[in-house]
Amino acid sequence: MRTVIYPGSFDPVTNGHLDLVFRAARLFDRVIIAVARNESKSPLFSLQERKRMVARATRHLPNVEVDSFEGLLVQYVEKRAAHAIIRGLRAVSDFEFEFQLALMNRKLNERIETIFMMPKDTYTFLSSRIVKEIASLGGDVTCFVPAHVRTALKMKLAKRSGQEG
Secondary structure, X not given: OOEEEEEEXXXXXXXXXXXXXXXXXXXXXXXXXXXXXXXXXXXXXXXXXXXXXXXXXXXXXXXXXXXXXXXXXXXXXXXXXXXXXXXXXXXXXHHHHXXXXXXXXXXXXXXXXXXXXXXXXHHOOOOHHHHHHHHHOOOOOOOOOOHHHHHHHHHHHHHHHHHHO
């Protein structure tokens, strides 16, 4: 069984992320979406909230599962007996950073391959950071995230602004 890991913070999951997941699900026997536990990034959503949103968005894909990890990605990939890591490249600016990560991961474990995938052109500008910024300024994120994520964003941001006010 060919297994691939798609790691990320998914704070929140976007249609760009899901585009890569849907295509990876056609290429691999099993896709594990690995939500990173990285509190230093100060995520808007908790780890459990991010996992739930990703799981709901991918529940119709029988060969996709959602998990979480912390620590070195290559150790997690080894633990899950995966063959590769998928990373999304939206623009040339992503390439240098992702290339460095891929080379470091290869140095740490040469058995693990990194596969770069580009999203559909309609998602090349899309990032979780931009979605959060648009939503926090009252903008419509309907075409950037699934409906349940949009609702979660509205609720989280309303709760946050209520605490600040």
